[in-house]
Amino acid sequence: MTKTMFLAAMLAAPAAAHAALADAITTCDAAWRDDARNRNVPVRIRMPAGTGNAPVILFSHGLGGSLEGGTNWAVAWAKAGFIVVNLQHPGSDRSIIGSGRVAAAMAPAQLVARVDDVHFLLDELGRRSREGACDLRRADLAHVGMSGHSFGAHTTQGIAGQRFPVAGIAADPRVKAAIAFSPSPPMRGSDDAAFRAIAIPFFSVTGTQDAAPITPNVTARDRERPFRAMPPGDKYLLVLEGANHMMFNAQDGLRGPTSTATPHIRDTVIAATTLFWRATLPGDVEAKRRLDAFARTLPLGDRFEAR
Numbered sequence: 001m002t003k004t005m006f007l008a009a010m011l012a013a014p015a016a017a018h019a020a021l022a023d024a025i026t027t028c029d030a031a032w033r034d035d036a037r038n039r040n041v042p043v044r045i046r047m048p049a050g051t052g053n054a055p056v057i058l059f060s061h062g063l064g065g066s067l068e069g070g071t072n073w074a075v076a077w078a079k080a081g082f083i084v085v086n087l088q089h090p091g092s093d094r095s096i097i098g099s100g101r102v103a104a105a106m107a108p109a110q111l112v113a114r115v116d117d118v119h120f121l122l123d124e125l126g127r128r129s130r131e132g133a134c135d136l137r138r139a140d141l142a143h144v145g146m147s148g149h150s151f152g153a154h155t156t157q158g159i160a161g162q163r164f165p166v167a168g169i170a171a172d173p174r175v176k177a178a179i180a181f182s183p184s185p186p187m188r189g190s191d192d193a194a195f196r197a198i199a200i201p202f203f204s205v206t207g208t209q210d211a212a213p214i215t216p217n218v219t220a221r222d223r224e225r226p227f228r229a230m231p232p233g234d235k236y237l238l239v240l241e242g243a244n245h246m247m248f249n250a251q252d253g254l255r256g257p258t259s260t261a262t263p264h265i266r267d268t269v270i271a272a273t274t275l276f277w278r279a280t281l282p283g284d285v286e287a288k289r290r291l292d293a294f295a296r297t298l299p300l301g302d303r304f305e306a307r
Contacts, residue, residue, distance in 0.1 A: 024049040025078045028134040029067070034120045041117050042067055042088035045134045046078035055143035055281035056125065058118060058175075059086045062150030062182075062249060063105060063214065066094045070149060070181075072250035072261070076270040082277060083139055087121055089114045092151060102214070106151075112168040114155040118146065122174050143281040146175045147273075149248050150212065153180035157226065161198040165189060177201040177234075177280035179273055181248035182210050183226045184218055191229035201234035201280040202227075205269060207243020208301075232307040234280065236291070238272050240265050241301030268302070 026047040031040045044067040048054055057077055061069030067086045074084040091113060092105040104110075122144065128136050148156040158164065160178040161171040165188055183204045186194035206223040227237040246259035248269075261269070272294055278287035295304040 023079060025075065026133050028132040030131050032121070032124050034117075037113075037116065037120075039090060039113075039117075041090070041120060043121065043131075044074075044086040045131055045136075046074055046084045046086075047134045047138065048078050048081045048083065050081075051135070051138070053138050053140040054081055054083045055145065055277070056083045056085065056139050056141060057145040057147060057277060057281075058121065059084065060114060060118070060146075060148030060152030060155040061086070061088065061093065062148075062152050063092055063102070064094055064097050065149075065152070065249070068251050069152070070147070070250045072266060073147070073181075073270065073273065074250075077274060077277060080274045080278070082145075082281070085121065085125070087117055089117055089155075106214075108164075108166040111151075111154060111158065111164070112166065114151070115158045115169050118155065118159050118175075119170075119172055122172060141174060144175050145177045145179070145277055145281055146172075147179040147181070149181040149250070150245065153183045156180045157183060157195075157198075160200055160202055162186075162194050162226075163197055164194070171197075175200065177203075177277070179203040179205060179276065180226070181205045181250075182212070182245055183223055184215070185222050185225040191225050195226050195229040196231060198230045199233070201236075201276070202230055203236040203238070203273065203276045205238045205240075205248060205273070207240045207245075207247065207265070209242060209244040210248070212245045227305070227307075235307050236272075236276065237303070237305045238269070238294075239303040240268060241299075264299075268298070271297070272304070 028045045031042045033040055059070040067088050078084045092110045096105045125139050146156050146159045156178050158169045159172050159175050204227040210220040210223050243265050247261040275287045275291040278284040279291050
């Protein structure tokens with residue numbers, strides 16, 4: 001069996017016969033008002049086919065991003081049966097591009113605001129019954145996953161329990177598992193102090209070229225440090241040969257061809273992350289077995305580790 005065929009087999013679900021129905025995603029855009037913070041939080045909800053309850057996955061974009069960030073991952077996860085909600089963070093979103101406010105958008109206060117956006121969004125999902133054509137009563141809020149890219153990975157790390165030398169950042173116990181695309185080590189203090197409290201399942205996804213000009217002190221190798229500092233138990237790391245920072249934004253063609261992931265990188269990330277969500281949110285035992293064996297699907301140069 002070739003690596004490609006094995007990868008496809010790893011991703012296949014018992015409900016593969018209903019694949020055509022899985023393409024019927026309902027998408028709803030809105031801006032939810034947080035009166036307590038005088039803040040509007042844009043959201044994009046993707047509902048999977050069917051009418052039954054489904055686990056929820058949140059996605060937080062990187063610096064200067066928008067609801068388009070993470071599109072490739074969000075669509076794949078929704079097709080796999082998850083409710084996926086992208087959120088946009090005012091103050092560190094695309095409104096800063098060309099504004100001269102990049103430094104302010106990276107300030108600790110913006111990380112606090114982003115984490116609070118996630119708390120607010122989960123509150124709203126529990127309060128609202130519908131958003132347009134999306135039936136929010138389907139949201140299984142006992143099984144919630146958090147994910148994000150770059151600054152969104154920082155946001156995810158905070159929600160999962162990373163400790164920062166900044167007041168006002170609190171983990172959310174409603175989040176049961178997390179995926180960070182391009183995670184980062186702490187800017188100050190030890191890795192152990194920052195990450196030792198992250199007890200939930202956590203998947204770090206990075207690449208051998210995953211460096212960003214805006215954070216020149218963080219190398220591609222540094223992005224493995226959070227995984228190595230977290231306590232063992234359902235912690236995973238995927239390192240893809242040749243993958244750069246913007247490929248994990250999952251928004252093809254955003255800033256030229258180097259931001260578009262190769263088919264191998266895209267398909268591998270979708271396969272691995274979907275197995276992770278299935279294993280950790282609904283507790284799919286077969287998905288956990290396939291995830292633990294995922295290294296067998298990878299060509300020379302890619303790495304998958306678990307601890």
